[in-house]
Amino acid sequence: MAVRGDENAAAPQERSPALADGARECRKGRRLELSKELMPVTPTRDRVIPETDVRPLRRPDWIKVRAPSGETYQWLQGLMRKKELHTVCEEAMCPNLGECWGSGTATFLMLGDVCTRTCAFCDIKHGKPTLMDWGEAERVAQAVKAMELKHAVITSVNRDERRDGGAPIFAMVIRRIRELLPGCSIEVLIPDFKGSLEALKIVMEARPEILNHNVETVPRLFKTVQPQDNYEWAAATLSNAKKLDPEVLTKSGIMLGLGEEMDEVKAVMRDQRSWGVDILTIGQYLQPSKKHMPISRYYTMEEFAELRDYGKEIGFKWVESNPLVRSSYHAAEQVRALSVVHRKLYGEQKAESRE
Helix, strand or coil: CHHHHHHHCCCCCCCCHHHHHHHHHHHHHHHHHHHHHHCCCCCECCCCCCCCCCCCCCCCCCCCCCCCCCHHHHHHHHHHHHCCCEEHHHHCCCCCHHHHHHHCEEEEEECCCEECCCCCCCCCEECCCCCCCCCHHHHHHHHHHHHCCCEEEEEECCCCCCCCCCHHHHHHHHHHHHHHCCCCEEEEECCCHHHCHHHHHHHHCCCCCEEECCCECCHHHHHHHCCCCCHHHHHHHHHHHHHHCCCCEEEEEEEECCCCCHHHHHHHHHHHHHCCCCEEEEEECCCCCCCCCCCCCCCCHHHHHHHHHHHHHCCCCEEEECCCCCCCCCHHHHHHHHCHHHHHHHHHHHHHHCC
């Protein structure tokens, strides 16, 4: 609406009609050029057009990723396709897919499978999103029930074209899962909603056991790694979540290998603790393709152990720090050990019965 209005606005009196028309066409052309750069018509997984060789570095011996397999995996994959659902486990090529699905945890991708942002590390498609699918929450909840999950993680692409960022669908799916499968714990890995308190309130009122938002990297690298994100938005999301409901566990994650320094990582960890974050995940960035941001280096097991110990020292309730750690890794165990919300909902006996 605003763009269309700008194009049709009357030209300043000192301009000739020809100059005004030329200016409008120039602005329109630039907008089209920018929209093509930032919002491809055909969704793509590509994040960079490399002028140099950015093929992924060879993985060290301590990073071994097993391909998922087996009847359970095939059945679950078929169920996802039947219900027209997407999982981050598949879309982001998670190295723990087989282990998590086998232990009763899965991460569902909602609000479609096309993101409005261009994070350089991410393998989810970027482009112009489709219309909101308001039946998605019901299908996800039914899939959670069919899978008999112990712990469901709900995440989404960014929907920056919406003022609420899609927050109502998060609330819908939380409530519906609890109706269909009592005892299943729920974690929401949410976008930053551009720091919107109103959007965050919609999610928090549904009281997930865990509210997760990943910082991903250090402030110095934000515009390179995730150009449409903002460190202040991340801070607002996590700190406001804890203020809105102190009993909901808050969680955040950092990726290593994007060009950060160890002291910068520790500074972010201190910030996260100051925002009230309870659970921290730290993992190694694994470059999805040569069209994604290159890995700066692989961290050693000793360095991951150092960060785990530092996190516990500064007060995190739970720290997962390992090369293959991702957001939902050991999430069910975190809930059973720490969640007040889960125990109030189901009591000690019910909470333990799904172990």
